[in-house]
Amino acid sequence: MRRGVHVSLEGIDGTGKTTQAYLLLNWLRSQGYRAKYTAEPTYGRVGSVIRLHVYRIRKTPIEYEALLFAADRVEHYLKFIKPLLERGWIVVSDRYVHSSIAYQGAALGDARWVREINRFAPPPDLAILIDVPVGKALKRIKRRKAKFEKKEILAKVRREYGRLVESGEMKRVDGSGPVERVSCEIRKMVEELLRNKRLVAKPLPQSAPPRPA
């Protein structure tokens, strides 16, 4: 049984997901919730293969990439996310299944098959799109641009994310404003989810009141 809550943060490259994930995590912890950060691709067996090869090799078939991401996700869900949810934790994923639907779905022009191979990874309770225009997102990426970080590709991916918002599967946050404003919007969405799920904070050991002498 899932007792915790799974929130995923999504967006094209350069939207500040990781910064936002950590801000959310710090806030949740400050409120006494037990919360963990995680990211995809993982650093597990398949995730490491993706990080090593897929980003660097230009001509990997999209189907092959999609299957690798899906395999990484099954392991991620079963070994890491599910056990935490069963113990009542909040899991904040820096990318999850909607990344595959948006990136590989856009590249293949067939999101249905991408969904099908991902059916072993249950959807998150809340998927938030941090939406930033492509030009702005690309400017934020200072290091050498990786495989997917090209204008035309990201424009397609953003459109795919947009469709997921329109269908109600994801919630959108305007990511082009200051970091603090974006984080405040994300926090409000998560607060609402926690209220609906009636998840109560458990005081962390370090925040327990001191014992009387």
Ligand code: TMP
């Ligand atoms: P990130 O480390 O900035 O999140 O980048 C991960 C890259 O991998 C990003 O370009 C998106 C891509 N990706 C997919 O194409 N499909 C997926 O399912 C996942 C998790 C990531």
